[in-house]
Amino acid sequence: MDLGILIPLAPFIMVLGIIWLVNNRKLEEKRIAATAEASSEKAAQYASQVSKLEDRVQVLERIVTDRGYDVATQIEALRDVKEVETSGSGIPLNLNRKEEA
Structure with missing residues (x-):
C-alpha cells in the first residue's frame, strides 16, 4: 500500500475518529445520567x-417503655398459667390427701 494515498485521506480519517470519540462520550454521559x-x-x-421503620420503632419503644405494657404482659402471663392449670395436663400430685402407710 502506498503512503501517498493515505496522506490526502488523513484529514477525513481524523474527522471520523473525532466524530466517533464525541459520540462515545455522549453515550457515556447518557449512561452516567441514567x-x-x-x-x-x-x-x-x-x-x-x-x-x-423509624416511626414503627418509635411506636414500639413507647409501647415497651409504657407502664401499661408491663401490666398487659402480666395479665397475659396469668392467662397462660390458668390455661395450663385448667387443661388437666401433667400428673396429679394429690397434695391434699395424706399418704397412708
Whole structure:
C-alpha cells in the first residue's frame, strides 16, 4: 500500500475518529445520567422505607417503655398459667390427701 494515498485521506480519517470519540462520550454521559437517576430514585425509596421503620420503632419503644405494657404482659402471663392449670395436663400430685402407710 502506498503512503501517498493515505496522506490526502488523513484529514477525513481524523474527522471520523473525532466524530466517533464525541459520540462515545455522549453515550457515556447518557449512561452516567441514567445510572445517577436510577440511583437517586432508589435512594429516595430507601429513605422513605427508613423513615417508616423509624416511626414503627418509635411506636414500639413507647409501647415497651409504657407502664401499661408491663401490666398487659402480666395479665397475659396469668392467662397462660390458668390455661395450663385448667387443661388437666401433667400428673396429679394429690397434695391434699395424706399418704397412708
